[in-house]
Amino acid sequence: MKHCLPYHYTCAMKLLIIEDDVEAAKYLRRGLTESGHVVDCAHDGEVGLQLALQNDYDVLLVDRMLPRRDGLSLIRMLRADGRTSPVLVLSALGQVDQRVEGLRAGGDDYLVKPYAFAELLARIDALARRSTSVETVAPGVLKVADLELDLERRRVTRAGQLIRLQPRELRLLEYLMRRAGRIVTRTMLLEQVWDLHFDPQTNVVDSQISRLRAKIDRDFSPALLHTLRGIGYRLGNEL
Amino acid sequence: MSARLGRLQQLARTSAIRLALRYALLQIVVLAIALAALFWVVNRYVDLQITESLTSELATLKSLPAPALARRVAALADTRSQTRGARHYRLEDARGQMLAGNISHWPQWLSADGTLWQGELAVIEQDDPPDDNESTVLPAVGTMLADGGRLLVAQDRGAAEDLHEVALMAAVVVLALTASFAVLLGLALGWQWLKRIDAINRTAGRIAAGDLTQRVPTTQRGDEFDLLAGHLNTMLERIEHAVAGMREVSDNVAHDLRKPLSRLKTRAEVVLNKPRDSVAYQEALAQTVNDADELMRTFDALLSIARLEAGSELSDRETLDLADLTRDVAGLYADEAEDMARPFRLELAAGTRVSGSRALLAQALSNLLDNAFKYSASEVALEVQLTRNTTHAQLAVRDHGQGIVPGEHLRLIERFARGDAARSQSGSGLGLALVKAVMQAHGGKLDLIDTPGGGLTAQLTLPLG
Numbered sequence: 001m002k003h004c005l006p007y008h009y010t011c012a013m014k015l016l017i018i019e020d021d022v023e024a025a026k027y028l029r030r031g032l033t034e035s036g037h038v039v040d041c042a043h044d045g046e047v048g049l050q051l052a053l054q055n056d057y058d059v060l061l062v063d064r065m066l067p068r069r070d071g072l073s074l075i076r077m078l079r080a081d082g083r084t085s086p087v088l089v090l091s092a093l094g095q096v097d098q099r100v101e102g103l104r105a106g107g108d109d110y111l112v113k114p115y116a117f118a119e120l121l122a123r124i125d126a127l128a129r130r131s132t133s134v135e136t137v138a139p140g141v142l143k144v145a146d147l148e149l150d151l152e153r154r155r156v157t158r159a160g161q162l163i164r165l166q167p168r169e170l171r172l173l174e175y176l177m178r179r180a181g182r183i184v185t186r187t188m189l190l191e192q193v194w195d196l197h198f199d200p201q202t203n204v205v206d207s208q209i210s211r212l213r214a215k216i217d218r219d220f221s222p223a224l225l226h227t228l229r230g231i232g233y234r235l236g237n238e239l
Numbered sequence: 240m241s242a243r244l245g246r247l248q249q250l251a252r253t254s255a256i257r258l259a260l261r262y263a264l265l266q267i268v269v270l271a272i273a274l275a276a277l278f279w280v281v282n283r284y285v286d287l288q289i290t291e292s293l294t295s296e297l298a299t300l301k302s303l304p305a306p307a308l309a310r311r312v313a314a315l316a317d318t319r320s321q322t323r324g325a326r327h328y329r330l331e332d333a334r335g336q337m338l339a340g341n342i343s344h345w346p347q348w349l350s351a352d353g354t355l356w357q358g359e360l361a362v363i364e365q366d367d368p369p370d371d372n373e374s375t376v377l378p379a380v381g382t383m384l385a386d387g388g389r390l391l392v393a394q395d396r397g398a399a400e401d402l403h404e405v406a407l408m409a410a411v412v413v414l415a416l417t418a419s420f421a422v423l424l425g426l427a428l429g430w431q432w433l434k435r436i437d438a439i440n441r442t443a444g445r446i447a448a449g450d451l452t453q454r455v456p457t458t459q460r461g462d463e464f465d466l467l468a469g470h471l472n473t474m475l476e477r478i479e480h481a482v483a484g485m486r487e488v489s490d491n492v493a494h495d496l497r498k499p500l501s502r503l504k505t506r507a508e509v510v511l512n513k514p515r516d517s518v519a520y521q522e523a524l525a526q527t528v529n530d531a532d533e534l535m536r537t538f539d540a541l542l543s544i545a546r547l548e549a550g551s552e553l554s555d556r557e558t559l560d561l562a563d564l565t566r567d568v569a570g571l572y573a574d575e576a577e578d579m580a581r582p583f584r585l586e587l588a589a590g591t592r593v594s595g596s597r598a599l600l601a602q603a604l605s606n607l608l609d610n611a612f613k614y615s616a617s618e619v620a621l622e623v624q625l626t627r628n629t630t631h632a633q634l635a636v637r638d639h640g641q642g643i644v645p646g647e648h649l650r651l652i653e654r655f656a657r658g659d660a661a662r663s664q665s666g667s668g669l670g671l672a673l674v675k676a677v678m679q680a681h682g683g684k685l686d687l688i689d690t691p692g693g694g695l696t697a698q699l700t701l702p703l704g
Contacts, residue, residue, distance in 0.1 A: 094539075095546075096598055097554040114535060168570055194571065198602045199536075201609040201670075207575040 012036045013058035018048030045069025064091040072105040079106040086127035118231040122183040142177040176235040185232035259425015274410040290355040293380040313339035325395040333387030351381035435464045451479040503530040540669035547676035562587040569623045572608045582620035594704030603677040606670040607636040607697045615640035639694040648687040
């Protein structure tokens with residue numbers, strides 16, 4: 001039973017944290033509980049695996065280095081058992097090849113410690129497999145409110161009016177539309193839209209967002225592309 | 240004394256010595272076989288000679304009439320038994336009674352068929368009493384006579400015996416000389432090797448003891464030891480460099496992480512010192528988060544630099560089009576420049592393929608662009624230009640601003656170096672150091688040069704892939 005939350009994240013989820021740093025797990029649990037989620041904790045790989053096999057979690061947060069059974073082997077066991085619950089790997093191992101290793105083992109996303117808590121919330125939200133407000137009016141067409149993106153013809157319209165976008169802007173819009181209603185963070189945009197795995201010191205991300213906003217929102221109402229200060233962005237009907 | 244003994248034992252264990260000894264043994268065996276063959280051939284030759292001369296004498300004697308034969312044999316036995324290569328005779332009648340000669344009885348092993356046999360013969364010495372006959376092994380030929388008697392002629396091996404002795408002596412001398420020469424050669428070689436290896440071992444010992452500046456001595460010979468020493472020295476160079484880098488990194492980490500850490504700690508302590516309202520706490524915590532972020536950025540940059548400088552192979556190397564990558568990254572900055580009404584020009588030589596890590600090259604370019612945006616006034620024109628010649632790609636990020644003070648160019652690339660313009664700005668002072676490390680890992684380089692007409696150009700040079 002999912003209930004709706006007052007904050008930016010719409011629905012409560014059942015989460016499992018598998019983390020051997022008890023202090024870190026405690027704060028993580030508190031933060032996630034305060035954000036409205038229901039959270040279980042395990043401090044070693046074996047207990048974590050048992051919990052994950054016995055219950056149905058919306059998202060699993062798994063540390064890589066765990067006592068008794070390491071995180072990647074735990075994920076492999078889960079996948080071998082046919083469990084498809086999304087897994088977010090949390091690790092201090094942040095090299096590109098280590099990320100690839102984590103994702104190959106069956107992880108759905110990889111977050112390097114230390115991470116911003118807002119980033120974690122957004123990533124959990126992005127992983128939750130629930131219906132979004134994207135309507136598929138026809139195959140190959142994304143629709144959010146009266147904004148439509150024809151993927152094949154690379155054509156964008158709002159309220160029936162054609163909007164001309166640069167290829168870079170189009171890529172950003174497609175990413176946002178596929179995640180309509182959910183929060184996307186700066187880091188998610190940098191990594192997944194522009195393939196940049198570091199944080200530029202200048203505000204290129206804000207600049208890209210405001211350019212897109214000028215094209216899809218300025219002459220229309222209501223505004224669809226929202227900035228959540230200190231957290232990220234969201235494309236959707238309501239804030 | 241015991242040291243010398245140890246040295247000898249060590250020498251005996253060297254592969255040179257073992258090789259020399261093995262070789263000496265082989266040589267001795269082969270030589271011994273050759274000498275034995277020679278010995279046999281000589282023997283055969285001597286036997287042939289003896290057979291021939293005995294047979295011819297037998298034939299001559301046989302042709303004499305019986306009384307003359309007996310006289311002749313008696314005379315011959317008398318005279319020839321005293322000379323070198325003495326001959327001995329026996330003439331007997333059909334009943335086996337000796338008629339003349341100096342062999343006491345007909346030996347059983349000898350058949351009178353004219354072929355050469357060899358065996359013990361009892362020769363009667365004239366000076367000795369008749370019962371004290373000594374037996375010697377001699378070659379002998381016997382024949383039947385027309386009257387049913389038998390005639391025997393035998394010969395001492397005197398000359399052949401000498402020949403045997405000389406041959407044996409020669410063989411022994413040659414063998415001894417060969418063996419000792421091989422052993423000496425092995426010893427000399429082993430000694431030489433041991434000396435060279437000892438030099439390497441001594442160096443290795445000093446390095447193991449912690450002195451990384453030691454190098455293995457080389458000679459002008461250019462032999463395999465020099466080759467080995469050269470490789471070892473290259474490796475040592477690399478290790479020393481890496482260790483020095485590590486030391487420098489830890490010094491810098493200590494210095495540059497301690498500063499924000501102590502700031503963070505002091506603030507927290509001061510805020511906790513007396514009760515405050517929630518706004519003050521909130522503010523302090525927000526600043527703490529900011530400090531932590533800055534610490535993390537510095538830490539990450541230091542780690543990346545250290546990892547790159549440690550020289551491990553790039554894990555995600557691929558062949559990529561630098562023009563595409565530059566368009567993707569610089570495009571973002573071009574949009575931002577457009578928003579700020581800053582002139583920005585992008586000029587790309589399409590299809591410039593290099594081999595490298597996409598992530599690292601993107602970061603290097605992004606760092607240069609960040610710097611250009613941060614350290615030049617917002618109306619200053621920027622250019623990104625990608626060119627190539629036959630061997631290298633050149634990517635220049637150029638501003639037309641104030642430029643930097645002469646002499647600063649090299650210093651700015653060092654870790655934590657920051658120009659005057661950057662004092663008031665945020666940043667770790669690691670941006671250019673990271674770019675330099677990325678370039679080195681790609682076999683390229685970073686140059687800071689003055690833009691003609693004023694301003695700074697950061698130029699990346701990469702080998703084409």
